[in-house]
Amino acid sequence: MTSSLPLLAGAALVAGLLGAPQTGATTTEHGRWAVSASRPQPVAMARPAAKTAVVADRDDVVERVAARGTPDQRHVLDYWTPRRMAAAVPIDLLGTAGMFGKPGVPLRQRAARTTGTRWNAGGSVTRTAGTRWNAGGSVTRTAGTRWNAGGSVTRTTGRVFLTLGGLDFVCSASSVRSTNKDLVVTAGHCVKDGTGAWADNWTFVPGYDRGRRPYGQFTARRMFVAGPWSRSADDSYDIGMVALNHRGGRHLGEVVGGQGIAFGTARGRQTHGFGFPAEPPYDGEHLVYCAGPVRDDPHGQTDDQGMRCDMTAGSSGGPWLSGFDVATGRGTITSVSSFKYSDDRGTMYGPYFGDVARELYTAAERS
Known part of the structure; x- marks a missing residue:
């Protein structure tokens, strides 16, 4: 590895x-x-x-x-x-400051064996980098949007x-x-x-x-x-x-x-990830979210799943919620933000919650 x-x-x-x-x-x-x-x-x-x-x-x-x-x-x-x-x-x-790796390297990173390509949304898919979103419709995919829809998630998520x-x-x-x-x-x-x-x-x-x-x-x-x-x-x-x-x-x-939590759930589910990214273009002062389906680590280096997400450092540990209801802000935690591969900064990975997590x-x- x-x-x-x-x-x-x-x-x-x-x-x-x-x-x-x-x-x-x-x-x-x-x-x-x-x-x-x-x-x-x-x-x-x-x-x-x-x-x-x-x-x-x-x-x-x-x-x-x-x-x-x-x-x-x-x-x-x-x-x-x-x-x-x-x-x-x-x-x-x-x-x-030159203490770790190359200058400006964002988030907790791993070097991948293959080069990741950026995911471009098509059709109904929304892809943003810190824009405002107000409730009035469900955004099923986004790579990093400020959460303004309220609900339980605004209280349960924190820094x-x-x-x-x-x-x-x-x-x-x-x-x-x-x-x-x-x-x-x-x-x-x-x-x-x-x-x-x-x-x-x-x-x-x-x-x-x-x-x-x-x-x-x-x-x-x-x-x-x-x-x-x-x-x-x-x-x-x-x-x-x-x-x-x-x-x-x-x-x-x-x-x-508190949000619900589950273990051993089906992989590849639609997921909402939340956190407080603190590196540009974010400042750590607002709750931001990503949404979309998750997939297995394509590099085979972990048992994690990945989601298209532009959130940066500071979002680590933020909850990944399956079955998320945008109206109530409630869902079931099935992972947390963990790392990104150095050559695919558009995908966030989180550990699968199995028996050890239970x-x-x-x-x-x-x-």
Whole structure:
């Protein structure tokens, strides 16, 4: 498998280069750094473990305790000032400074064996790059349009703010219906840097819009990733789930609701993907969506499915909804935005939610 440049999975290397200390747990499986063929080898460092840092390893689930007590939660909430939120960036923007790959390379990318061609819509298919769309008709295919139709998705989808290697980054995520009413789903690399460090200062802002936080922000209390992602940064399992702390005594699900989630569904379905892309032509301040059928990875390097989508860095972790109802803004989460091939920037890929994703969800919703 050829090399890839992840949106967040380069941060362990950044931490090694900068010598930035971590405030949370950094112990990986078996107490050592693992090396993935698709990742640059991180620089191993001795890091202090926080008193709340606990890492548990199951067959296909790896978890870490985050901000549980009031002091830890307050630290995270105080950390994310409006200025810090505005300054947080997708990690690949560091590429423009020459730290990762070629300048200006967008999103988390993989090198494909074949050259992808851009998909040109014909007839009734709409293809845009950040234009406004108002409800009044169903757009069944779009490669990147601002969502203005309202509905539940505007509340359940939000931005994630996190720290890796002492640097602040952004992702996307969605509230999902669960037993504990506190669960969000996102990409694994928005929670843990593959074989490397866990994220710190993790917080979710549902309903984010132009800096506004209409439902407040929710800090992480427990974070989960799939075992194959933690062991080898396997993009087929780039899935993360985070159980959140209450806010004002209320669960996230009570405040904004949650989308449904399903596993082992039929492949190739019509899908709507949502997120907050932050690289041009987008600015991360608005909810954007793509829509269309998904297809298997034509390069055979992952078990993922791809959708025509122009969304850029910052949209990673955003939900992919099948059976989406544009009138209500509700659907069923069957994947999340994960990566793009470097020579096909018009297709976004997301992991297939199978048995491992189901086990991950079961562990997270019971936490």
